[in-house]
Amino acid sequence: MQINAYDILEKVRAEKPLVHHLTNWVTIYDCANVVKVLGASPVMAHAPEEVAEMSGIASALVLNIGTLTTDLVESMKIAARSAKRKGIPVVLDVCGAGATKFRDDKSFELLNETRIDVIKGNASEVARIAGEDVRTKGVDGGAVGRDLAEVAVELAKGRVCTVVITGKDDIVTDGGATYIVTNGHNMMGGIVGTGCMAASVIGTFCAVESDLARAAASGLCCFGIAAELAAEDCPGPGAFKEKLFDCAYSLNREQIESMQRIVSARTEAP
Amino acid sequence: MQINAYDILEKVRAEKPLVHHLTNWVTIYDCANVVKVLGASPVMAHAPEEVAEMSGIASALVLNIGTLTTDLVESMKIAARSAKRKGIPVVLDVCGAGATKFRDDKSFELLNETRIDVIKGNASEVARIAGEDVRTKGVDGGAVGRDLAEVAVELAKGRVCTVVITGKDDIVTDGGATYIVTNGHNMMGGIVGTGCMAASVIGTFCAVESDLARAAASGLCCFGIAAELAAEDCPGPGAFKEKLFDCAYSLNREQIESMQRIVSARTEAP
Amino acid sequence: MQINAYDILEKVRAEKPLVHHLTNWVTIYDCANVVKVLGASPVMAHAPEEVAEMSGIASALVLNIGTLTTDLVESMKIAARSAKRKGIPVVLDVCGAGATKFRDDKSFELLNETRIDVIKGNASEVARIAGEDVRTKGVDGGAVGRDLAEVAVELAKGRVCTVVITGKDDIVTDGGATYIVTNGHNMMGGIVGTGCMAASVIGTFCAVESDLARAAASGLCCFGIAAELAAEDCPGPGAFKEKLFDCAYSLNREQIESMQRIVSARTEAP
Numbered sequence: 116m117q118i119n120a121y122d123i124l125e126k127v128r129a130e131k132p133l134v135h136h137l138t139n140w141v142t143i144y145d146c147a148n149v150v151k152v153l154g155a156s157p158v159m160a161h162a163p164e165e166v167a168e169m170s171g172i173a174s175a176l177v178l179n180i181g182t183l184t185t186d187l188v189e190s191m192k193i194a195a196r197s198a199k200r201k202g203i204p205v206v207l208d209v210c211g212a213g214a215t216k217f218r219d220d221k222s223f224e225l226l227n228e229t230r231i232d233v234i235k236g237n238a239s240e241v242a243r244i245a246g247e248d249v250r251t252k253g254v255d256g257g258a259v260g261r262d263l264a265e266v267a268v269e270l271a272k273g274r275v276c277t278v279v280i281t282g283k284d285d286i287v288t289d290g291g292a293t294y295i296v297t298n299g300h301n302m303m304g305g306i307v308g309t310g311c312m313a314a315s316v317i318g319t320f321c322a323v324e325s326d327l328a329r330a331a332a333s334g335l336c337c338f339g340i341a342a343e344l345a346a347e348d349c350p351g352p353g354a355f356k357e358k359l360f361d362c363a364y365s366l367n368r369e370q371i372e373s374m375q376r377i378v379s380a381r382t383e384a385p
Numbered sequence: 386m387q388i389n390a391y392d393i394l395e396k397v398r399a400e401k402p403l404v405h406h407l408t409n410w411v412t413i414y415d416c417a418n419v420v421k422v423l424g425a426s427p428v429m430a431h432a433p434e435e436v437a438e439m440s441g442i443a444s445a446l447v448l449n450i451g452t453l454t455t456d457l458v459e460s461m462k463i464a465a466r467s468a469k470r471k472g473i474p475v476v477l478d479v480c481g482a483g484a485t486k487f488r489d490d491k492s493f494e495l496l497n498e499t500r501i502d503v504i505k506g507n508a509s510e511v512a513r514i515a516g517e518d519v520r521t522k523g524v525d526g527g528a529v530g531r532d533l534a535e536v537a538v539e540l541a542k543g544r545v546c547t548v549v550i551t552g553k554d555d556i557v558t559d560g561g562a563t564y565i566v567t568n569g570h571n572m573m574g575g576i577v578g579t580g581c582m583a584a585s586v587i588g589t590f591c592a593v594e595s596d597l598a599r600a601a602a603s604g605l606c607c608f609g610i611a612a613e614l615a616a617e618d619c620p621g622p623g624a625f626k627e628k629l630f631d632c633a634y635s636l637n638r639e640q641i642e643s644m645q646r647i648v649s650a651r652t653e654a655p
Numbered sequence: 656m657q658i659n660a661y662d663i664l665e666k667v668r669a670e671k672p673l674v675h676h677l678t679n680w681v682t683i684y685d686c687a688n689v690v691k692v693l694g695a696s697p698v699m700a701h702a703p704e705e706v707a708e709m710s711g712i713a714s715a716l717v718l719n720i721g722t723l724t725t726d727l728v729e730s731m732k733i734a735a736r737s738a739k740r741k742g743i744p745v746v747l748d749v750c751g752a753g754a755t756k757f758r759d760d761k762s763f764e765l766l767n768e769t770r771i772d773v774i775k776g777n778a779s780e781v782a783r784i785a786g787e788d789v790r791t792k793g794v795d796g797g798a799v800g801r802d803l804a805e806v807a808v809e810l811a812k813g814r815v816c817t818v819v820i821t822g823k824d825d826i827v828t829d830g831g832a833t834y835i836v837t838n839g840h841n842m843m844g845g846i847v848g849t850g851c852m853a854a855s856v857i858g859t860f861c862a863v864e865s866d867l868a869r870a871a872a873s874g875l876c877c878f879g880i881a882a883e884l885a886a887e888d889c890p891g892p893g894a895f896k897e898k899l900f901d902c903a904y905s906l907n908r909e910q911i912e913s914m915q916r917i918v919s920a921r922t923e924a925p
């Protein structure tokens with residue numbers, strides 16, 4: 116089935132879903148703002164006393180362990196359980212997994228104790244979650260020996276969820292359908308925050324489209340196109356980031372339909 | 386009495402008041418920076434061990450419950466009591482009130498246990514604080530049935546404070562004088578942070594002008610004019626935000642006096 | 656020995672050191688992003704369970720007490736001890752020292768209980784740490800009576816570390832060699848965050864150059880040159896900040912060698 120990323124963006128703009136985040140303190144503004152400029156409504160709330168209620172009025176939940184603490188992860192669990200009761204999708208950005216044992220342990224706690232619908236990370240982060248022996252350098256990716264799509268499909272099947280590996284090419288799979296999104300620009304790696312924003316974009320698209328792999332691929336495609344447009348005549352990373360918001364805000368059907376690069380790669384049955 | 390918003394801005398620039406904030410982790414930079422570009426001096430500090438001392442050297446205190454926790458609200462109470470001992474104005478942005486019971490409860494705790502001089506929020510947030518039966522969607526406004534100015538005046542009288550409802554038209558009242566500020570631009574709603582920044586602007590203006598309704602109306606007017614100037618030839622929300630800081634920084638008498646739109650609406654005695 | 660700031664910047668770009676931060680919640684994004692645009696890799700992590708491991712894979716540690724709490728300072732101590740075991744430099748930005756007793760106490764705790772390699776602050780902050788009777792206005796500097804270079808050298812000798820006092824002219828000394836860096840632009844004082852970013856820049860340069868005074872002077876020189884370039888044809892502080900990242904990103908040998916203003920001031924033996 117052909118993906119039309121613009122159709123899902125239009126649903127975001129029409130439905131303006133509330134996207135609840137428990138995220139890190141570095142890129143929290145960017146996560147909120149990217150949701151906003153796409154036409155949706157971000158809310159950040161992490162107190163254990165209110166996260167269940169906030170997730171209960173939201174249409175998607177985004178968790179990001181970039182600056183995790185034990186308390187924050189406990190709030191994430193409460194929020195994720197509430198999200199599950201309401202039936203909304205939960206995205207987990209395993210930011211920095213592979214860098215410390217604490218991040219690995221807490222990632223696995225979240226995956227084992229709650230229902231995560233989309234696992235998202237860069238190559239070394241996701242590989243670590245998939246059980247590979249890799250080392251993440253802080254929150255920047257490290258090298259992974261195996262074929263990444265294979266790692267993603269295996270993890271998606273094992274965890275019965277959608278897996279997203281971001282990078283030069285983004286890999287999205289639910290274990291059945293697999294999409295490779297080649298939109299994007301290498302300037303995205305020149306600033307802090309695009310990885311975290313990608314998770315927020317995925318959450319926003321998953322809020323309005325129940326096929327989560329299609330939603331995630333569409334979101335990454337739109338975000339990548341915005342980045343390509345932002346990089347035109349761009350003097351540097353400061354200007355790029357500002358233009359990224361401008362371009363995401365004004366994305367139109369013509370741009371997306373002419374620039375969309377999503378390849379569907381049917382994966383083998385096991 | 387006629388308001389001249391520029392006169393109060395000039396006092397801000399001359400006196401450079403220190404504005405102490407306990408605010409949320411999403412827009413904390415923007416809150417600090419808007420105070421800075423207006424010519425004042427922001428400081429953010431939330432440890433219970435130091436908030437009293439910090440408020441004690443400040444000229445205004447701004448509280449914002451956008452990403453509240455129980456501990457943070459306890460620090461807010463300590464800061465507010467210190468502010469009261471020193472006699473400086475305390476602004477409370479009831480960010481997200483009406484979205485969760487926790488936010489409502491903590492807002493009322495702050496209002497009942499400390500002396501708040503200015504209550505600020507969007508329509509549904511303030512309506513909730515005024516006891517109306519409304520529902521806030523995260524931190525974005527919901528619909529309110531009643532006449533907003535009436536709600537604001539009633540709340541101002543009941544709490545003996547100044548009440549600010551931000552929106553397309555901003556309403557400012559101390560229960561006696563009521564001002565409607567129609568400066569601003571709809572691009573302000575297209576990015577995250579303008580609401581929180583408005584509270585910081587109000588705090589900054591209240592730091593140098595003891596008539597808090599006049600101060601708040603003047604601050605919102607200046608901020609709205611900066612937004613109108615920023616929106617000229619503006620390609621999108623990223624550029625708008627950058628220009629908002631530039632325009633707030635360079636606001637001059639001619640701009641403000643020619644663009645100021647503050648209507649004084651004397652309200653009826655009850 | 657002549658300093659060539661560009662040579663150290665080239666080492667940063669080639670080695671891409673991981674710079675671990677425990678910093679404040681106001682400028683945390685800017686601290687991370689300035690490290691990124693210089694070509695290095697920032698990571699922010701503050702949970703006591705992981706800071707030792709994160710510092711253990713990093714090449715420098717930057718501590719900033721801008722929005723300190725008791726818990727955060729305890730994490731800083733754990734990180735600093737780990738950094739010392741690994742032998743990487745630790746930079747402490749004594750942000751707001753002199754404003755409250757709590758900041759003074761925690762600064763001294765960090766200095767007395769861990770090994771700090773570079774103490775960095777503005778005039779009144781460093782003067783307070785040096786035992787002078789000064790008062791900091793929030794996080795903005797206050798007046799200091801004594802000759803600043805003298806204060807810095809004395810502190811460097813007393814604490815056996817490098818001391819950096821930022822301001823119109825930056826002073827860097829390890830007690831032996833003293834450098835005055837006069838690069839920079841007064842627009843840096845017009846926005847929030849340049850002071851914190853300066854500490855991150857210093858940490859980044861110290862990650863690749865073991866002569867910490869040379870590293871710090873070189874970092875401040877490069878950052879100051881980026882600011883001078885950013886201030887050209889600059890409409891205001893919003894644009895300045897964006898351009899600061901662009902200019903830091905694209906700094907080249909020609910710019911730095913033609914614009915570098917570092918004066919070596921050999922200080923007297925005591």
